Amino acid sequence: MASAFTHAIVGVALAQAAKPSWRSKWSFWCWIIFCSVLPDIDVIGFRFGIRYGDVWGHRGMTHSLLFAAITGIVISTFYLNSWYERSKLALLLFVVTASHGLLDALTNGGLGVAFFSPFNLKRYFFAWRPIWVSPLAASRFFSARGLAILWTEIQWIWLPALLTGALLYAVGRWQRGRTQENAKAGCASVARR
Numbered sequence: 490m491a492s493a494f495t496h497a498i499v500g501v502a503l504a505q506a507a508k509p510s511w512r513s514k515w516s517f518w519c520w521i522i523f524c525s526v527l528p529d530i531d532v533i534g535f536r537f538g539i540r541y542g543d544v545w546g547h548r549g550m551t552h553s554l555l556f557a558a559i560t561g562i563v564i565s566t567f568y569l570n571s572w573y574e575r576s577k578l579a580l581l582l583f584v585v586t587a588s589h590g591l592l593d594a595l596t597n598g599g600l601g602v603a604f605f606s607p608f609n610l611k612r613y614f615f616a617w618r619p620i621w622v623s624p625l626a627a628s629r630f631f632s633a634r635g636l637a638i639l640w641t642e643i644q645w646i647w648l649p650a651l652l653t654g655a656l657l658y659a660v661g662r663w664q665r666g667r668t669q670e671n672a673k674a675g676c677a678s679v680a681r682r
Contacts, residue, residue, distance in 0.1 A: 491592040492623040493526050495642045499592060500525025500585040502654030506661065507581055520564055524582050527560060528552045528589040542600055544607055548593055553606040557586035592646065598622030619645045 504512065504521045511517045531551040534543070541547050550556055561582035565575040590602045594615045599622055601612030621638040 491596060491620055491642060491646065492639065493529070494639075495623075495646050496525040496529075496589050496592060497522045498647055499588050499650045502650040502657070503585050503588060504581065505654040505657035508577075509661070509665070511578070516568075520568065520582065521585055524560055524564065524586040525589060527586060528556065528593075542612075544603075544610060548590070548599055548601065548612065549603045549610075550606045552590035552593060552602045552604070554587055554590075554604055555606070555608075557583045557590070560586045592620070594618075595645070596620045596622040 500521045501518070504518070507517065528551040529547075531539075531545060531547050531549060534545055534547070535541075539545050542549075544550050558579075561579040564582050565579035569575045569578055590604060593599070594602045594604075594613055595618055596614075597618045597620065601614045603610055603612050605611070619641065621641045623638050623642075624635065
């Protein structure tokens with residue numbers, strides 16, 4: 490798996506596509522970070538005898554696209570009132586939650602990701618896997634090997650995520666500016682009539 494830090498950074502970068510009114514709320518960012526790391530809740534199963542390769546094992550059901558969709562729908566239902574706004578937020582939360590499995594499929598360890606669980610239990614990796622797998626135990630993460638793993642994440646995920654986040658933010662600002670200009674031009678033409 491990629492580290493929790495990396496999953497959160499990708500979630501925050503993707504959330505730059507959100508509406509400014511959402512981004513201005515502290516609770517929105519809490520939900521984004523929560524969704525970005527939520528799939529790893531499956532590690533709790535190890536304590537209950539659930540094996541890595543089981544449906545509910547690590548990188549199984551909680552890393553699936555179905556789980557990401559359900560997560561987005563459930564959280565957006567409690568967060569917003571308008572159906573239209575909820576659907577937009579659900580889509581964003583789906584993308585953020587699904588990004589977790591996509592990142593894990595870029596790592597060089599584990600059994601792969603069950604993207605289509607429970608309908609198809611096959612686990613997948615991408616052909617290109619530049620990210621070193623992060624240890625599950627925090628004590629192992631904060632070691633020389635953990636720092637080397639973090640360095641691969643910085644190179645292959647953090648920098649592209651920061652660039653993507655900056656681009657999404659800039660495009661959003663540009664679109665809002667254009668919308669405001671069009672609204673002003675429309676008001677001016679109405680006033681001239």
